[in-house]
Amino acid sequence: VPAAGWDETGFEGVVDGRRALGYATPAELADQPARIVDASPVETTTNQPSDDPTPEDVVRALGDARPPREAVSTEETSDKRDGAGQPWDAPETQSERGPPPELEAWLDDIEVRLDTADRLATAGSVEEAADAVAAVGGAADVAALDERLTADREALARVRNRCDALAGRTDRVEIPVETLARLA
Amino acid sequence: MRVAVTAGKGGVGKSTVALNLAAKLDAVVVDADLSMADLPAGRGPDLHDVLADRADPVEAVRDAGPVAILPCGRSLAGARAADATALEAVVRAVTRRYDRVVLDCPAGMRSDAGLPLLAADACVLVTRPTETALADAMRARELARAVETPLARVVLNRAPSMVTDDIAAALGAPVTRLPESDELARAQRHGRPVGTVAPDCPASDRLRALADAVHSALRS
Numbered sequence: 056v057p058a059a060g061w062d063e064t065g066f067e068g069v070v071d072g073r074r075a076l077g078y079a080t081p082a083e084l085a086d087q088p089a090r091i092v093d094a095s096p097v098e099t100t101t102n103q104p105s106d107d108p109t110p111e112d113v114v115r116a117l118g119d120a121r122p123p124r125e126a127v128s129t130e131e132t133s134d135k136r137d138g139a140g141q142p143w144d145a146p147e148t149q150s151e152r153g154p155p156p157e158l159e160a161w162l163d164d165i166e167v168r169l170d171t172a173d174r175l176a177t178a179g180s181v182e183e184a185a186d187a188v189a190a191v192g193g194a195a196d197v198a199a200l201d202e203r204l205t206a207d208r209e210a211l212a213r214v215r216n217r218c219d220a221l222a223g224r225t226d227r228v229e230i231p232v233e234t235l236a237r238l239a
Numbered sequence: 240m241r242v243a244v245t246a247g248k249g250g251v252g253k254s255t256v257a258l259n260l261a262a263k264l265d266a267v268v269v270d271a272d273l274s275m276a277d278l279p280a281g282r283g284p285d286l287h288d289v290l291a292d293r294a295d296p297v298e299a300v301r302d303a304g305p306v307a308i309l310p311c312g313r314s315l316a317g318a319r320a321a322d323a324t325a326l327e328a329v330v331r332a333v334t335r336r337y338d339r340v341v342l343d344c345p346a347g348m349r350s351d352a353g354l355p356l357l358a359a360d361a362c363v364l365v366t367r368p369t370e371t372a373l374a375d376a377m378r379a380r381e382l383a384r385a386v387e388t389p390l391a392r393v394v395l396n397r398a399p400s401m402v403t404d405d406i407a408a409a410l411g412a413p414v415t416r417l418p419e420s421d422e423l424a425r426a427q428r429h430g431r432p433v434g435t436v437a438p439d440c441p442a443s444d445r446l447r448a449l450a451d452a453v454h455s456a457l458r459s
Contacts, residue, residue: 108357113354118350121273
């Protein structure tokens with residue numbers, strides 16, 4: 056989506072006093088980088104832009120979310136259809152740059168269990184305790200939650216160790232990208 | 240009627256809610272997540288083809304299954320070729336033929352999340368009862384506000400029995416709580432709405448209530 060006012064023939068806009076205009080081009084420097092092809096007064100009453108956002112406004116404000124051209128192989132990417140990429144492929148989408156949704160969902164589950172446990176642990180009166188136990192489902196479910204949280208603690212510790220080890224390695228590793236590119 | 244189902248982050252159950260809401264509303268569900276499609280696809284033209292002007296929107300709708308679906312392709316090349324700004328016109332064309340459309344939006348704050356919201360009359364925001372998920376939900380709510388799409392309902396997914404008044408006040412819409420449900424998870428794994436697997440389970444009842452609430456919010 057081009058910036059507001061631009062199309063393939065040039066720029067059209069309203070000059071109110073003065074107006075700055077810039078563009079980038081691979082062409083050689085020119086003495087006359089721009090040319091005025093038309094200048095006429097505008098009818099201010101009929102030319103009010105609409106307040107409703109358009110799809111082009113949304114793309115201008117939030118950015119193009121399509122995968123970059125370099126990420127798309129020139130051969131048909133049929134191998135990607137089944138999600139069968141290589142682990143060293145560049146991240147393709149915003150979500151691949153962050154933790155995968157499955158991991159987030161797993162952590163969310165643990166957080167929900169911990170919130171429930173907090174409510175059980177901080178009940179200040181018999182009534183509050185009874186309400187908290189009823190919300191979990193009953194005394195047997197309280198015991199099950201306790202057991203589940205013990206398992207969560209062990210799983211989190213395992214993941215933390217793995218994360219620490221991998222994070223340490225990502226800090227230390229250095230690929231000589233340019234040297235290898237010259238060799239290839 | 241065009242309803243967008245959105246979320247601030249992935250993994251909160253947005254596609255599950257979109258598929259089931261479409262089933263209860265007898266609507267077409269459009270998989271508008273152009274780079275991370277999540278709803279069942281099958282063979283034939285998909286939303287990538289439609290947005291690249293290679294297929295007709297109505298002809299790309301598969302309406303033989305339990306829910307009519309306009310699926311989205313999975314390829315990077317397809318996502319690259321698709322013109323997302325054409326989505327609004329595509330949704331309008333599908334609405335003319337099928338009357339009701341539910342859009343499954345991508346998570347996030349970029350234009351791919353903003354454009355399906357823009358194409359909808361109202362949105363449903365899916366979140367989980369955790370601090371991080373709620374913070375992301377607040378941002379998604381701001382995005383909907385920026386494109387002037389009203390929030391009809393908040394879905395608090397896989398939430399234990401709890402008071403939801405604070406969440407409703409913070410997000411500015413009534414909350415529907417969906418309990419943890421094995422039936423719902425099992426149905427989703429098979430790409431089916433829960434009503435076809437366990438029509439009388441509590442999650443199915445809640446989703447029916449959600450559809451009724453969205454329907455009346457859009458009628459008034």
